Amino acid sequence: MKRKICKQCKLFYTEAQCPNCKSEQLANGFKGRLHILDSKTSHIAKELEITYEGEYAIKLG
Ligand SMILES: [Zn+2]
Structure with a gap:
C-alpha cells in the first residue's frame, strides 16, 4: 500500500x-x-510537539 x-x-x-x-x-x-x-522520551518529539509515534517528513514540498 x-x-x-x-x-x-x-x-x-x-x-x-x-x-x-x-x-x-x-x-x-x-x-x-x-x-x-517514543514520543515521551524523545527530545525531538517534544520540540516538534509530536505525541503520536511514527515516521514524519522533516520538510514538505
Ligand atoms: Zn496529520
Whole structure:
C-alpha cells in the first residue's frame, strides 16, 4: 500500500485519514524523514510537539 504524507502534521500513514490529526490533506512531496519511536522520551518529539509515534517528513514540498 502506498504511503501518504499528512500535510498538517507531516506523518506518514496508510489509513484513509491521518491517525494523528484526522486530516485528509496530503502533501505532494517531502525532504528528509524522521522516526519518532517514543514520543515521551524523545527530545525531538517534544520540540516538534509530536505525541503520536511514527515516521514524519522533516520538510514538505
Ligand atoms: Zn496529520
